[in-house]
Amino acid sequence: MRKLIRERIVARLDTGWLREMHDAARLPPVEGPLAFTTDSFVVSPLFFPGGDIGSLAVYGTVNDLAVSGAEPLYLTLSVIIEEGLPFAMLDRALDSVARAANRVGIPIVAGDTKVVPRGAADGLFLNTAGIGRVIEPGPAGPGSIAPDDVLLVTGPIGRHGMAVLSAREGLALEPSPTSDSAPLADAAKALRDRIGTGVRAMRDATRGGVTAVLHEWAEASGLTLSIDECDVPVSPVVRGACELLGIDPLHVANEGTMVVAVAAESAAGALDTLRGIPETAGAAIMGRAVRRRGAAVTIRRALGREQPLDEPAGAPLPRIC
Amino acid sequence: MKYVDEYRDPHAARRLIDEIRKTATRRWTLMEVCGGQTHGLLRHGIDAELEGVVELIHGPGCPVCVTPLDAIDLAIDLSLRDRVVLTSFGDMLRVPGSRRTLLDAQARGGNVRPVYSPLDAVQIAKGLPDHEIVFLAVGFETTAPATALAVRQADREGIGNFSMILSHVRVQPAMESIMRYPDSRIQAFLAAGHVCTVMGYESYESFVEAYGVPVVVAGFEPLDLLEAILACVRQLETGAARLENHYARSARREGNPAAQDVVREVYEVCDQTWRGLGTIPSGGLRLRDAWKRFDARVRFAVGASEAKDESDTCRAAEILAGRMKPTSCPAFGSTCSPDSPLGTPMVSAEGACAAYFRYRPPSAAS
Numbered sequence: 001m002r003k004l005i006r007e008r009i010v011a012r013l014d015t016g017w018l019r020e021m022h023d024a025a026r027l028p029p030v031e032g033p034l035a036f037t038t039d040s041f042v043v044s045p046l047f048f049p050g051g052d053i054g055s056l057a058v059y060g061t062v063n064d065l066a067v068s069g070a071e072p073l074y075l076t077l078s079v080i081i082e083e084g085l086p087f088a089m090l091d092r093a094l095d096s097v098a099r100a101a102n103r104v105g106i107p108i109v110a111g112d113t114k115v116v117p118r119g120a121a122d123g124l125f126l127n128t129a130g131i132g133r134v135i136e137p138g139p140a141g142p143g144s145i146a147p148d149d150v151l152l153v154t155g156p157i158g159r160h161g162m163a164v165l166s167a168r169e170g171l172a173l174e175p176s177p178t179s180d181s182a183p184l185a186d187a188a189k190a191l192r193d194r195i196g197t198g199v200r201a202m203r204d205a206t207r208g209g210v211t212a213v214l215h216e217w218a219e220a221s222g223l224t225l226s227i228d229e230c231d232v233p234v235s236p237v238v239r240g241a242c243e244l245l246g247i248d249p250l251h252v253a254n255e256g257t258m259v260v261a262v263a264a265e266s267a268a269g270a271l272d273t274l275r276g277i278p279e280t281a282g283a284a285i286m287g288r289a290v291r292r293r294g295a296a297v298t299i300r301r302a303l304g305r306e307q308p309l310d311e312p313a314g315a316p317l318p319r320i321c
Numbered sequence: 322m323k324y325v326d327e328y329r330d331p332h333a334a335r336r337l338i339d340e341i342r343k344t345a346t347r348r349w350t351l352m353e354v355c356g357g358q359t360h361g362l363l364r365h366g367i368d369a370e371l372e373g374v375v376e377l378i379h380g381p382g383c384p385v386c387v388t389p390l391d392a393i394d395l396a397i398d399l400s401l402r403d404r405v406v407l408t409s410f411g412d413m414l415r416v417p418g419s420r421r422t423l424l425d426a427q428a429r430g431g432n433v434r435p436v437y438s439p440l441d442a443v444q445i446a447k448g449l450p451d452h453e454i455v456f457l458a459v460g461f462e463t464t465a466p467a468t469a470l471a472v473r474q475a476d477r478e479g480i481g482n483f484s485m486i487l488s489h490v491r492v493q494p495a496m497e498s499i500m501r502y503p504d505s506r507i508q509a510f511l512a513a514g515h516v517c518t519v520m521g522y523e524s525y526e527s528f529v530e531a532y533g534v535p536v537v538v539a540g541f542e543p544l545d546l547l548e549a550i551l552a553c554v555r556q557l558e559t560g561a562a563r564l565e566n567h568y569a570r571s572a573r574r575e576g577n578p579a580a581q582d583v584v585r586e587v588y589e590v591c592d593q594t595w596r597g598l599g600t601i602p603s604g605g606l607r608l609r610d611a612w613k614r615f616d617a618r619v620r621f622a623v624g625a626s627e628a629k630d631e632s633d634t635c636r637a638a639e640i641l642a643g644r645m646k647p648t649s650c651p652a653f654g655s656t657c658s659p660d661s662p663l664g665t666p667m668v669s670a671e672g673a674c675a676a677y678f679r680y681r682p683p684s685a686a687s
Contacts, residue, residue, distance in 0.1 A: 169437055302543070303543055307365075
């Protein structure tokens with residue numbers, strides 16, 4: 001076990017903290033409040049177009065810190081391996097963790113490894129926790145969203161969910177949808193630097209997609225959040241796959257795309273800022289907040305009529321016809 | 322996107338809406354047969370655009386909704402047995418049987434897997450030779466060719482551990498049954514474009530003649546639906562009753578003969594119980610004797626069970642028959658919602674109640 005940890009894990013994620021192999025990482029003091037988060041990754045399949053469990057585990061936690069208004073500082077990594085997982089797959093996933101951590105420049109300072117009997121896990125599970133430094137003043141949060149505030153989405157939606165679904169179910173779509181798995185820390189920092197307190201809230205639109213974020217924010221703000229279907233960016237591949245399967249892309253998970261609410265006067269600057277960052281170059285303004293009228297979240301459909309946009313119920317299940 | 326955007330063009334839609342309003346001198350009552358059409362109409366607000374000139378009654382065209390209780394109960398029962406894998410289309414998983422759903426069975430340890438195609442179920446059977454793989458086969462004439470192909474493939478490959486719980490329904494007998502209700506108010510039908518793509522639409526000639534109502538084959542996008550509604554209104558205004566096809570890019574008079582052949586080879590027409598509507602003569606399909614070994618009821622030696630009671634407050638029967646709007650049901654939005662449905666039309670993505678809940682939720686009424 002020590003050999004496995006040293007040769008396959010520590011060697012790949014080479015940081016001073018890990019090489020010491022102490023029971024805990026001792027970190028230097030940080031000034032001001034901290035943000036602390038954790039997330040577990042159980043994606044199946046482990047590798048899919050546009051990403052894999054390794055990069056997902058790094059970006060997922062980094063993004064949770066970034067959208068909370070924190071600068072990510074440190075990560076931990078727990079690895080749960082199902083007996084029988086080929087070493088090549090473990091290596092590939094860990095290489096991806098290392099590459100992703102390098103890309104965002106955040107060290108992995110502590111970790112844990114467990115091997116469980118066959119059937120007790122699905123190949124490989126990863127958990128990451130992250131600590132970040134809260135940069136003040138940060139976004140005041142969804143409760144501060146006011147009428148006329150503008151809603152942006154930072155790229156074409158639904159890519160991660162459709163990539164994983166089509167890989168898992170062998171849907172053989174051509175070309176296959178590609179996950180948007182990517183870090184959002186640069187985009188969050190750029191917004192903070194350029195727009196400051198004009199940013200009301202940021203949230204990565206993971207499970208439940210953009211719709212889930214909008215419903216949470218509508219509840220927190222007591223407003224109606226209204227978007228325009230024609231303004232929501234969706235790639236032709238994802239749109240085609242969703243049309244085929246009867247799934248609304250607004251309900252599909254993303255892993256490198258966030259929803260941002262900004263004050264009306266900051267909207268143009270925010271859009272410009274996001275479009276200048278590679279990960280959010282496809283950003284678009286998709287709607288705005290208005291005083292509560294009828295439904296909490298509404299969408300203007302193609303024919304121009306405003307309709308309620310409902311919350312997704314459970315995992316999207318494919319329709320029959 | 323090709324074949325989608327051009328059928329959602331707002332300017333063309335506006336022209337059609339204006340034309341329908343101009344043509345109609347009174348309010349006409351139309352039934353769209355298919356649940357997919359119901360969703361298209363409500364999603365884009367077409368029913369609201371035509372308020373006052375066209376009343377749309379939502380037909381029973383949701384196969385998930387009309388699958389009888391005993392088929393779902395049997396699926397749940399089998400899924401909980403040792404070494405049985407129960408497969409079905411995803412939206413069957415949330416449909417309540419007499420007590421619970423397949424998702425509940427899954428949570429209790431039942432082996433339930435959603436699949437995208439019945440052929441996937443055959444592949445699972447091939448990979449798990451020491452398990453019994455059961456496919457809960459529901460759907461109109463649109464899915465019947467695929468399930469028939471699955472049976473034929475299992476036969477060709479000598480796969481002995483694959484069987485199906487069958488609840489295939491036929492749309493035209495249901496339309497006839499609705500027209501025979503003494504209180505039927507339906508003056509014209511939008512026929513289900515997908516079903517016609519497979520089966521053709523020639524057989525509607527006799528329907529039009531027998532009941533004297535226009536039948537217009539319609540697609541699912543806003544312009545498809547509006548064009549078909551306009552065609553109905555034009556006929557009704559002149560007192561005509563004809564069969565017209567406004568889904569020509571997909572549906573042909575003769576349909577898809579290859580698909581029909583495989584359906585005929587594997588299935589024969591039978592009387593069928595429709596949940597909410599009762600027994601409809603010639604309303605379903607069953608396996609021919611030569612294929613009976615693929616019938617899960619034969620394989621597991623279970624007979625047809627007694628029909629169980631539905632919820633007292635649920636008015637699914639009236640809604641499926643087009644006699645009541647979902648919003649008029651006392652349970653709608655109070656004790657019945659997609660998260661905890663009392664009846665099938667609230668469960669399926671295709672169901673009329675789910676469509677209303679989604680696009681006309683109770684919270685939006687204020």
